[in-house]
Amino acid sequence: MSNIKKAIIPAAGLGTRFLPATKAMPKEMLPIIDKPTIEYIVEEAINSGIEDIIIVTGKGKRAIEDHFDNNFELEHHLKKSNKLDILDKVHQSSNVNIHYIRQKEPLGLGHAVWSARKFIGNEPFAVLLGDDIVKSDTPCLKQLIDKYDETGLSIVGVQEVPYDETKRYGIVDFLNKNGNTYEVRKFVEKPIDNPPSNLAIMGRYIFNPELFTYLSEHKKGAGQEIQLTDSIEELNKVQKVLAYNFEGKRYDVGEVTGFILTTLEFALMDERYKLPIENYLRERGYTNEN
Numbered sequence: 001m002s003n004i005k006k007a008i009i010p011a012a013g014l015g016t017r018f019l020p021a022t023k024a025m026p027k028e029m030l031p032i033i034d035k036p037t038i039e040y041i042v043e044e045a046i047n048s049g050i051e052d053i054i055i056v057t058g059k060g061k062r063a064i065e066d067h068f069d070n071n072f073e074l075e076h077h078l079k080k081s082n083k084l085d086i087l088d089k090v091h092q093s094s095n096v097n098i099h100y101i102r103q104k105e106p107l108g109l110g111h112a113v114w115s116a117r118k119f120i121g122n123e124p125f126a127v128l129l130g131d132d133i134v135k136s137d138t139p140c141l142k143q144l145i146d147k148y149d150e151t152g153l154s155i156v157g158v159q160e161v162p163y164d165e166t167k168r169y170g171i172v173d174f175l176n177k178n179g180n181t182y183e184v185r186k187f188v189e190k191p192i193d194n195p196p197s198n199l200a201i202m203g204r205y206i207f208n209p210e211l212f213t214y215l216s217e218h219k220k221g222a223g224q225e226i227q228l229t230d231s232i233e234e235l236n237k238v239q240k241v242l243a244y245n246f247e248g249k250r251y252d253v254g255e256v257t258g259f260i261l262t263t264l265e266f267a268l269m270d271e272r273y274k275l276p277i278e279n280y281l282r283e284r285g286y287t288n289e290n
């Protein structure tokens, strides 16, 4: 049995890249086909054995709480009209408890994680960001939890990205590699030039609770935000933080192009939509097939 039972999902950001859609609607509620992005993340946490999730919310994020609540009126209506397959989709899983805390101001991801410190207490915990959806045989978070159970060390999930995109990510400067696991010399947030590698931190982490010591300092970093990566870097100086190159395909849904491409790819993987989309693309000459 793993010790990792609690997870934080930060969802208090302003979502400026999706404005005006996110003026009154949380970015985390934008759907890929018919499911809000945050639900993919919650499912991954449940499938990885997480029992308690705390979602860090902020102003204008009420729809997230409503979404994970049971809607008795809707469920009654679906039962009465015998729409049992849809009922299945809207009924809330009882396999997990979802809690909420408000980040009073969106001061940065590090500050959002710090806001959940009382809920976590003195235990190791997971963090999942909604900007990445991962499709994999073993859930991405479960891969990290297995590595934590083996080592007892904090772990960040990484994947390789093209070098010209490294400035968008936290990047790992590694000392050595053993299979998929890297010991890390330094974590660098959004390097402007000379990235030390192309291993980018994706939105999956396992931390020992000592991380909060550094988050409590509220130091501002890149973009004048309280960066999570800066505290990870501090933790790594006193207690190793590993990087783990997880197996799976990662979909970047935190920016508009990635979001559109993910929607298209998920639709093409779905038998309900595959054929009409392929026909549409062919008829308008977007593919080379006849």
Ligand code: UTP
Binding pocket: 010, 011, 012, 013, 014, 015, 016, 017, 018, 027, 056, 103, 105, 106, 107, 108, 109, 111, 112, 129, 130, 131, 254
């Ligand atoms: P992002 O930078 O991707 O989200 O943060 P954002 O700030 O909402 O988006 P843009 O850049 O304005 O378009 C990564 C994750 O951290 C959360 C966000 O909600 C997102 O899930 N976050 C970020 C917080 O919870 N609080 C913050 O202060 C900042």
